[in-house]
Amino acid sequence: MTRSTRNWLAAGIGMWALLALSPVRTGLEATLAGHMAAQLPLLVAAGWWLGRGLGPVRADELAGFNRHGAPGVLLAAFTLAFWLLPRSLDAALQEPAWEVAKFLALPLLAGVPLGRSWPRLPGLARAALWANLIPMLGVMGWLYIQSPVRLCNSYLIDQQDLLGWVLLGITGMLALYWVGWAFFGGLGRAVATDRAR
Structure with a gap:
């Protein structure tokens, strides 16, 4: 194991442990925006770093499956x-078993597979996923703002509105980043890499 992989592994475990600490966990889960737009992505990031800590992605890694x-x-x-569903967020707040499942599933079933699989995905496929993710986040934000009823029973309607605006803000930032990446060489490099494979 190289120093770089040890650092990634330590970062993933450290982030995972930090998010599990009671003050951090309850602080993030106190608001719907903190729960969905901060805690969930950070758990996935911890898994991504764990995946990086497993070493470089090999061309033949799980070739028959992945x-x-x-x-x-x-x-x-x-x-x-699954974990973006309001019902799942409510269950994680109300049932300890669901909370444990969330803390295991997001790093291990989302973060690690994403970290090991994303580098193997063709560049055009990655661009297509970004192009679908950005409008999906925008639609989610709009739905949370426009919904006349509470979607999460554990949070008040004003928390729902705040989450909607946060999602719209994230959508705008991702759109700007993606447009810059596409128009300033990132897409061209991805296509060239695909052709070289």
């Missing part, structure tokens, strides 16, 4: 979709 990284990305996407 060809071009698509199955791993799909596993991560379905895991994220």
Whole structure:
């Protein structure tokens, strides 16, 4: 194990442990925006770092199962979709078993597979995923703002509105980043890399 992989592994474990600390966990879960837009992505990031700590992604890694990284990305996407449901967030707040499941599933079933599979995914496929993720976040934000009823029973309607605006802000930042990446060489390099494979 190289020093770099040890650092990634330590960062992943450290982030995971930090998020599990009671003051941090309850602080993030006190608001819907903190729960969905901060805690969930940070748990996935901890798993991503753990995945980086497993060493460089090899071309033949799980070649029969995770060809071009698509199955791993799909596993991560379905895991994220499940934990983004308002019902899942409510259950995690009300049932300790669900909270434990969230803290295990997001790093291990979303973060690690994403970290191991994303580098193997063709550049155009990564661009297509970004192009779908950005409007999806915008639609989610708009739905949270416009919904006349509470979607999460554990949070008040004003928390729902705040989350909607946070998601719209994230959508705007991601859109700017993606446009810059596409127009200033990132997309061209990704296509060239795909052709060289």
